[in-house]
Amino acid sequence: MNFEAVTIKDIARELGISASAVSKALKDSHEISAKTKLLVLDCARRLNYQPNPMAQSLKRGNSKSIGIVVASLDNQFFPQVMNGIESVAYSRGYNLIITQTHESFELEVQNVRHLTNRAIDGLLISVSTETDAIDHLKSLHQKGLPIVFFDRVSDEIDTHKVIADNFKGAYEATQHLIQSGYKNIAHITSSPNISITKERLKGYTLALQQNNIQPNEAYIKYCLHGGKDQQEIENALTELLQQPNRPDAIFTASDRITTTILLLLHKLKLAIPQDMALIGFTNTPLADVINPSLSTVYQPGFEMGKKATEMLIDLIESKRPVTEFETAVLPTQVFIRDSSQQKKKL
Amino acid sequence: MNFEAVTIKDIARELGISASAVSKALKDSHEISAKTKLLVLDCARRLNYQPNPMAQSLKRGNSKSIGIVVASLDNQFFPQVMNGIESVAYSRGYNLIITQTHESFELEVQNVRHLTNRAIDGLLISVSTETDAIDHLKSLHQKGLPIVFFDRVSDEIDTHKVIADNFKGAYEATQHLIQSGYKNIAHITSSPNISITKERLKGYTLALQQNNIQPNEAYIKYCLHGGKDQQEIENALTELLQQPNRPDAIFTASDRITTTILLLLHKLKLAIPQDMALIGFTNTPLADVINPSLSTVYQPGFEMGKKATEMLIDLIESKRPVTEFETAVLPTQVFIRDSSQQKKKL
DNA sequence: TTGAAAGCGCTAACAT
DNA sequence: ATGTTAGCGCTTTCAA
Numbered sequence: 001m002n003f004e005a006v007t008i009k010d011i012a013r014e015l016g017i018s019a020s021a022v023s024k025a026l027k028d029s030h031e032i033s034a035k036t037k038l039l040v041l042d043c044a045r046r047l048n049y050q051p052n053p054m055a056q057s058l059k060r061g062n063s064k065s066i067g068i069v070v071a072s073l074d075n076q077f078f079p080q081v082m083n084g085i086e087s088v089a090y091s092r093g094y095n096l097i098i099t100q101t102h103e104s105f106e107l108e109v110q111n112v113r114h115l116t117n118r119a120i121d122g123l124l125i126s127v128s129t130e131t132d133a134i135d136h137l138k139s140l141h142q143k144g145l146p147i148v149f150f151d152r153v154s155d156e157i158d159t160h161k162v163i164a165d166n167f168k169g170a171y172e173a174t175q176h177l178i179q180s181g182y183k184n185i186a187h188i189t190s191s192p193n194i195s196i197t198k199e200r201l202k203g204y205t206l207a208l209q210q211n212n213i214q215p216n217e218a219y220i221k222y223c224l225h226g227g228k229d230q231q232e233i234e235n236a237l238t239e240l241l242q243q244p245n246r247p248d249a250i251f252t253a254s255d256r257i258t259t260t261i262l263l264l265l266h267k268l269k270l271a272i273p274q275d276m277a278l279i280g281f282t283n284t285p286l287a288d289v290i291n292p293s294l295s296t297v298y299q300p301g302f303e304m305g306k307k308a309t310e311m312l313i314d315l316i317e318s319k320r321p322v323t324e325f326e327t328a329v330l331p332t333q334v335f336i337r338d339s340s341q342q343k344k345k346l
Numbered sequence: 347m348n349f350e351a352v353t354i355k356d357i358a359r360e361l362g363i364s365a366s367a368v369s370k371a372l373k374d375s376h377e378i379s380a381k382t383k384l385l386v387l388d389c390a391r392r393l394n395y396q397p398n399p400m401a402q403s404l405k406r407g408n409s410k411s412i413g414i415v416v417a418s419l420d421n422q423f424f425p426q427v428m429n430g431i432e433s434v435a436y437s438r439g440y441n442l443i444i445t446q447t448h449e450s451f452e453l454e455v456q457n458v459r460h461l462t463n464r465a466i467d468g469l470l471i472s473v474s475t476e477t478d479a480i481d482h483l484k485s486l487h488q489k490g491l492p493i494v495f496f497d498r499v500s501d502e503i504d505t506h507k508v509i510a511d512n513f514k515g516a517y518e519a520t521q522h523l524i525q526s527g528y529k530n531i532a533h534i535t536s537s538p539n540i541s542i543t544k545e546r547l548k549g550y551t552l553a554l555q556q557n558n559i560q561p562n563e564a565y566i567k568y569c570l571h572g573g574k575d576q577q578e579i580e581n582a583l584t585e586l587l588q589q590p591n592r593p594d595a596i597f598t599a600s601d602r603i604t605t606t607i608l609l610l611l612h613k614l615k616l617a618i619p620q621d622m623a624l625i626g627f628t629n630t631p632l633a634d635v636i637n638p639s640l641s642t643v644y645q646p647g648f649e650m651g652k653k654a655t656e657m658l659i660d661l662i663e664s665k666r667p668v669t670e671f672e673t674a675v676l677p678t679q680v681f682i683r684d685s686s687q688q689k690k691k692l
Numbered sequence: 693t694t695g696a697a698a699g700c701g702c703t704a705a706c707a708t
Numbered sequence: 709a710t711g712t713t714a715g716c717g718c719t720t721t722c723a724a
């Protein structure tokens with residue numbers, strides 16, 4: 001590809017016509033005779049002509065690519081979102097440029113800048129746990145870059161958003177723990193900055209309150225880096241375990257936190273659920289074969305990616321400025337397994 | 347970004363100098379006075395000038411992006427490779443465009459075509475399980491597109507490659523099963539087309555032979571779609587279980603096959619390792635907490651991505667044609683856990 | 693129905 | 709040290 005690529009000029013020369021005629025013929029313009037079109041199409045095929053997307057982009061002022069910012073691909077959730085994004089983007093002619101924040105605000109800003117030097121037509125973003133201010137996105141949005149938030153959204157920008165029903169998932173998970181006889185329920189979650197943390201916290205708190213359990217600040221542990229740093233999860237767990245009134249159950253708020261807590265409990269040789277019950281947000285397909293099988297809150301990753309991408313491309317391709325925005329809330333699912341089994345009476 | 351982006355002309359007009367002077371000043375050319383450079387730089391900052399990468403690309407004939415083709419991000423291995431790729435690519439100024447084949451040859455061809463319309467400077471690829479012929483890559487390679495293979499490589503193209511030591515990993519895994527008292531060891535693997543299958547098969551076979559066990563064709567099951575289709579894994583397992591001389595251990599050859607077999611054995615209520623021992627290639631961090639803990643062969647995904655990207659960028663940026671190619675073989679690691687415990691005497 | 697010319701934003705050879 | 713010009717490949721008026 002690097003050299004000697006066939007251009008429109010080559011076809012023009014070959015056929016003894018002008019480049020503009022070729023260009024028009026290739027896009028089936030009505031102002032070109034059927035005969036010429038046939039000749040051009042045939043010649044293009046013969047020479048294996050491929051349009052140069054950079055020239056097209058420069059000319060048209062778009063890139064036919066979508067920038068994606070996720071926390072990390074190294075978990076169960078985001079790859080599923082990616083599959084959903086793909087399922088729409090390719091069929092509508094868009095490339096995907098993916099970046100990971102690894103839960104760092106700095107990396108997020110850098111990635112967004114990298115992406116938006118006109119190299120993308122729109123942005124699909126789930127902000128990092130560190131992200132509090134979003135000025136880096138606001139200015140882009142004001143300049144007209146279409147943005148759709150998914151998963152971790154910001155209410156500081158008025159645009160389309162796609163989230164899971166984090167509130168309900170958290171509510172149901174907590175409710176289930178209570179009904180299974182657990183009273184001292186801890187919550188290990190991500191940074192309080194981000195939307196999913198707030199939503200999940202609300203569900204957790206409401207379930208407690210409705211059951212006349214006073215939410216206990218000491219039972220709520222935040223991992224400011226979303227558990228990217230294993231140490232912060234260890235610290236959270238240690239602090240919980242050292243409390244005088246040690247919790248008997250934990251509700252964890254993300255893929256990475258859930259699996260890490262699981263590993264740590266095993267390492268500490270704490271029996272699940274006897275010593276500590278567990279239920280958490282995660283999409284791992286291994287929940288069934290874990291020892292004991294893991295109760296989970298599942299998020300519809302694929303559907304979220306699909307929906308967000310449909311929204312984004314509609315935004316990109318809209319003729320007139322869009323002013324009505326939607327926040328789609330997709331259902332979470334709670335799977336009850338053995339890690340949150342009915343508490344045995346002592 | 348979409349409109350009113352600041353261009354070099356705007357700066358030129360603002361400062362009353364020529365566009366080319368601005369261009370040169372911006373790249374700190376020696377033929378521009380220090381004073382002018384200062385003015386330009388300052389003005390660029392003031393107007394928030396961002397070069398248009400498409401124009402640069404069109405001009406220079408490169409895109410500063412790397413195309414990536416993997417089977418699927420929806421497992422443990424490839425995201426780790428991605429992290430390795432990132433760790434090199436960004437710091438050397440390259441964007442990443444990622445595509446998944448989902449183990450389909452057709453999708454692979456389509457993705458490669460999509461990527462290579464001059465939109466990428468080089469290609470990092472791990473072929474799909476369906477991929478047998480690689481003419482779609484050969485022609486690109488001949489035209490001068492730098493390609494580096496990783497994980498699943500092809501010997502039909504002479505270029506840099508990065509693989510894990512699949513042979514050794516498979517050999518050691520099988521050897522370990524034998525030493526733990528298992529004699530009837532099955533192997534469930536991917537399509538025989540791809541390199542990793544052949545390499546792993548060799549390790550498996552040699553270990554058997556060295557222990558005077560005759561390899562048994564009926565014990566080797568191929569999943570032509572790499573287990574993308576769960577049914578084919580189920581079929582493989584069923585066929586193994588229905589044999590008169592049913593195997594007492596399985597060695598599985600990829601992330602997805604390993605975890606799926608694990609799930610299936612559980613569903614069938616077969617005790618591991620009593621009814622069936624198991625060891626398999628997978629990078630899942632959950633191996634320790636699975637019931638029972640899972641013996642695994644681990645591949646250095648991060649390092650593979652890193653190495654492959656270094657090789658690719660060196661290729662891309664090489665002044666002179668490269669004719670000496672290297673195949674890097676990175677070590678696998680075998681982790682022995684309970685799923686392949688010493689066989690109990692009956 | 694076709695062609696000529698201008699221009700997207702940037703760069704580089706070649707003036708000045 | 710700075711400016712002029714041409715051109716990357718393609719599209720799109722506008723003219724023929």
